[in-house]
Amino acid sequence: MSARELKRFPNHKFGQAFTTIKCECSTYLPWLENRFIKAGGQIIRKRVSSLEELGPSYDLIVNCCGLGSRSLVGDEEVYPVRGQVLKLQAPWLQHFIRDGDGLTYIFPGTHSVTVGGTRQVGDWRLEVDQGDSEGILERCSRLEPSLSRAQVLGEWVGLRPGRRNPRLARELVLLGGRQVPVVHNYGHGGWGVALSWGTALDALGLIRSWLYENPPKARL
Structure with a gap:
């Protein structure tokens, strides 16, 4: 910042001025939800206390529960x-x-x-x-x-x-008597919006690698 600009902040000796974008989540998140639904996604609102509740119904689970992962998957690091x-x-x-x-x-x-x-x-x-x-x-x-x-x-x-480090990882969890892949993507702190697209792409990569290693079998 110039000396003239810094006069607005008499207690500061140094400053930077720049142009950037600002994301307002009150608008951005509904837009993302609508984009998801238009692409064929479904949203089911219910309380889930454990992964065991999902195991019988899903072949793969992506855990983006943030702070809820402390109780959902027992991660005391969050x-x-x-x-x-x-x-x-x-x-x-x-x-x-x-x-x-x-x-x-x-x-x-x-x-x-x-x-x-x-x-x-x-x-x-x-x-x-x-x-x-x-x-x-x-x-x-x-x-x-x-x-x-x-x-x-x-x-x-x-x-x-x-979390000390965001958790972005894949693991196999025994649910309902079968091994179900779980991809974790949480622990972003106050940088969730900034990191969301990058970590989502990484999580997608983990999903694709699992599907490549374990191609779905036809159910007759």
């Missing part, structure tokens, strides 16, 4: 990373700001401005913490003073599926 954000009415903001390690950020969107955040490892709380909200507003208002007059539209909490 853990919650709690995140809290606020949605503000601030249509005058047109550019994003991300400070330091990314714990403080301001992301203008189509309908509101998202400000955050928190990165609380091992924290399972899903309720809004008013102390966190106040801290977020205070930090973000230091970066962009005009936020002090913005209306708070809502507060949101989510749990990221943290």
Whole structure:
């Protein structure tokens, strides 16, 4: 950033400015779902407590359960990373700001401005913490003073599926008396959207390699 641009941030000595894209999951995920259905996919909504429940019905399982994999497949290496954000009415903001390690950020969107955040490892709380909200507003208002007059539209909490390394692997699991291949693809932390297409292609590669090694047999 130029010296003139940095005058907006008197407590900072260095900054970068660049143009990039922003993915809004409230729109992106329904689009993906619709794309899947149009391609012939089916969505069945039900609670699954174990892979045993799926074993009799499916020849191959892809596990993308994120944090749920801790209980579904007993992976204690996956853990919650709690995140809290606020949605503000601030249509005058047109550019994003991300400070330091990314714990403080301001992301203008189509309908509101998202400000955050928190990165609380091992924290399972899903309720809004008013102390966190106040801290977020205070930090973000230091970066962009005009936020002090913005209306708070809502507060949101989510749990990221943290893991030292994302699990992208294939294994054979004995389900219902037969060996069923399971492809795991989870543990992306806060980078799920950024990594999704790449890891999905890798997971697809694991599926294809299994089918190549074990071609389906006709059922008469």
